[in-house]
Amino acid sequence: MRARNERLVLSLVRRHQALAKSEIARMTGLSAQTVSVIMRQLEQDGLLLRGEPIRGKVGQPSVPMRLNPEGALFLGLKIGRRSTELVLTDFLGNVRQRERRTYDYPTPVATLDFAREALDKMLSDLPPVERGRVSGLGIAMPYFLWDWAQTLRVPQEKMDPWRTTDIKAALAATYDFPVFLQNDATAACGAELVFGPAEGPRDFLYFYVGYFIGGGVVLNRSIFSGRGNAGALGPLPVPTETGQVQPLIDVASLYVLERSIAGSGDAANLMWDSANRWDVPDLHLNNWLKQASLGLAYAIASSCSVIDFNCVKIDGWMPPDIKIRLIEGIEAQLSRINLTGLERPEIHAGSVGPDARSLGAASLPLSERYLVEA
Structure with a gap:
């Protein structure tokens, strides 16, 4: 129980960036004395650092505690x-x-x-x-x-x-x-969940666009992995512009863009050297963004018919401006899909980026x- 309470305190401090003992006691229902003992031990272990005291109108000043990066x-x-x-x-x-x-x-x-x-x-x-x-x-x-x-x-x-x-x-x-x-x-x-915004949604659908696209499902601030591979969104069947049905992995993955570039004789391997800036021909990039946006929009609609996600996060191995264009394309494609009976989710950029x-x-x-x- 002591170990769990220590982890609970660390989780709350991580989420809120800094908390005083009184705030933690209120959030957890633990006694002020118990919280004091736990936080004193965590400080001695080098996991927490004291902030500057905050003085109120009455009583002792509160001392916010934050995580020690070197802990x-x-x-x-x-x-x-x-x-x-x-x-x-x-x-x-x-x-x-x-x-x-x-x-x-x-x-x-x-x-x-x-x-x-x-x-x-x-x-x-x-x-x-x-x-x-x-x-x-x-x-x-x-x-x-x-x-x-x-x-x-x-x-x-x-x-x-x-x-x-x-x-x-x-x-x-x-x-x-x-x-x-x-x-x-x-x-x-998981990186989005641990290192993302403290006040992020409790439930969300997550896509990571890499060489192959994949994803994850977060329910009540926890990853739902099922028997180990739940949320593996790549095999999800989606329609294409030609009316065919293909797995999302063959529509929205970066290998599709790489092969399109290589097929025209241009060097595509530079995509993998850095995710900060790509020197990618506009024709190939625009075509890929169009088909990837369409596939992702249908994948999102299908997923939301199973679990009513109100938030979807998109991240991947790509420069920020291209990620923004991809999200704009998904929004545009979603507006063309009949979502009757479904609540349209908000689409947000993942906060971690290529290092996710x-x-x-x-x-x-x-x-x-x-x-x-x-």
Whole structure:
């Protein structure tokens, strides 16, 4: 019970950025004495910092407490179809170190070699006191990677080793901290939940537009993962402009844009070097935005007929201006769909951005050790 109450206090402080003991006692129903004991211990553990006292008209001044960024460190490994990345984050989700590698397709041997090399480098760069604050490693990766060989245009035998590779177990056997694993799009959704706006919606549908599009479902401020892969929105059937029906993954994923560019003889691999700015031909970008907006609009309408989401968040590996254009296109397409019997949801940009999968990976040990539904 004590451990849960400590996590509850940390969760509330994270959400509200700073809280005094009296406010926490009111929110939790715990006694003022219990809250005082908990917060004193959390301060001694280096997880909370005191703010400046706020004096009222009567009584003792209240002292707001906030999270100590240096209180704990977390590692996040993102394994994608075109790149892998390792980040070291602090307690607030700020990236302290980053290592990244791009490739044509992922293999288990190369992925493990990169992970161990990057982990060893990051850990060796930390002073001993900070090394002791590393609370775990989260891994965000697509499930069933071997099933995507044909779409990736890779010989099946190159991807088959993933069937028998347990990345989590291999790294857990090497390092002395806990290791967690989650689907990459679900992890991105988790980053929005942990590091997004404090007063965000309790329920929302989430899309992450990467090499393949995926998503997540948040209900009552918790990710709903079902048996492990709920919210995997890529296979959702959607109509196209030609009247055909295709999986959303073959309409709104970035691989569709990449192949369109490559098909005209232009270099498409530059899309993966940086998500801050793309040098993408307008014709290909506009065509992709048009079909992706249409597919996403129908995917949203279908999802809202199952759960009446009042908010949908769109994020991905793309520059902010392109994300805005994509959302504007979705809004326009939704206005053309018959939503009779449904409440039209608000469409918002995700707040984390391209780092959502890596930060989502790092949020796995953070959530497991320090957070609780609040």
